Amino acid sequence: MVSFISHTTIDCADAFSLSNWWKPVLGYTDIEGDPNEAGDEECVIHDPETGHRLLFIEVPDAAAAKRRCGKNRLHLDLRPRDRTRDQELEALLAHGATTVEDLRGKYGPGTGWVVLADPEGNEFCILRSEAEATH
Structure with a gap:
């Protein structure tokens, strides 16, 4: 199937x-x-x-x-296409997202993600860009 x-x-x-x-x-x-x-x-x-x-x-x-x-049982994990995680986070917050939990550095310097919510409270995560994840 x-x-x-x-x-x-x-x-x-x-x-x-x-x-x-x-x-x-x-x-x-x-x-x-x-x-x-x-x-x-x-x-x-x-x-x-x-x-x-x-x-x-x-x-x-x-x-x-x-x-x-x-908690949401399904959420989106976003990876920035052309910015760093922190640059994308700044843009998302300016766009109206709110921070739910900041887990940057959870596994050491330069790691982690940030849990955000859209205007209706749906949670999603902003991850490191692919360039950041490979370094």
Whole structure:
């Protein structure tokens, strides 16, 4: 049995706002011919290079659902394409992400990651860039 991942779904309170928040973070765009609009209950964005899609779906009381489950059971680990981890962290914080836990240096100098949250509290991690990870 073999399947492939069609898209990754993120439950949220405001699909349009959250999809717009994530677009510049990942370099994703709306799908041609299927623009996301204010008030849409489902919004899809995709990576124009790989085709990976994120689907944001409005669900009733997403915050209560998260409290019942505790920590996110699935989260994104981001690796900067053209900056260092710390430069990307600075940009993400300026964009509105919040720090959940700073684990830089966890395994010695120059190691680790930072756990962040998007505007709706969905956690994600910012890792070291590939250049930093190989040194």
